[in-house]
Amino acid sequence: MQPAQEISLIYEQDYPQWLDITLNQLQNRQIENIDWKHLIEEIASLGNEQTYKVESYLRQLIKHLLLYQYWEAEKSFCQRGWIDEIDNFRSEFDLLLESKVLYNHCLKVLNKIYLKARSNAIRKSELSPDLFPINCPYSLTQIIDPEWLP
Numbered sequence: 502m503q504p505a506q507e508i509s510l511i512y513e514q515d516y517p518q519w520l521d522i523t524l525n526q527l528q529n530r531q532i533e534n535i536d537w538k539h540l541i542e543e544i545a546s547l548g549n550e551q552t553y554k555v556e557s558y559l560r561q562l563i564k565h566l567l568l569y570q571y572w573e574a575e576k577s578f579c580q581r582g583w584i585d586e587i588d589n590f591r592s593e594f595d596l597l598l599e600s601k602v603l604y605n606h607c608l609k610v611l612n613k614i615y616l617k618a619r620s621n622a623i624r625k626s627e628l629s630p631d632l633f634p635i636n637c638p639y640s641l642t643q644i645i646d647p648e649w650l651p
Contacts, residue, residue, distance in 0.1 A: 508536040555603045556614055558594040562644055563618035567633060570651035572626045591647055612637055
């Protein structure tokens with residue numbers, strides 16, 4: 502067993518080894534020498550990363566749903582590509598939403614993320630902002646439904 506100070510140095514020099522050591526310590530309930538400072542940082546970082554990913558996929562999904570629904574002039578040229586993008590984002594998003602915590606987070610931030618997606622769609626399409634609803638016209642259930650398109 503290595504003292505916490507040594508393990509902290511390993512974190513700086515050999516991250517994969519630090520992960521192995523820390524995982525082993527946790528599995529064996531050897532908490533007396535755990536590098537708590539870095540473990541707390543890693544857990545916080547992991548949570549932030551998951552939140553960022555779920556928000557990013559949600560934004561991309563909504564943006565493509567908006568383009569699909571409202572950009573009529575490009576629909577005949579881009580419809581297939583938009584549908585492919587929607588399917589890809591839904592697949593990735595679905596994996597993240599296996600976590601009830603992340604699903605609930607999406608429900609909380611849906612309108613905030615919608616405003617970002619709306620802004621992205623307006624910039625991409627150069628359509629009038631008046632064309633796009635101010636509030637999200639889609640439910641989270643619709644957004645994640647692999648069979649649904651607006």
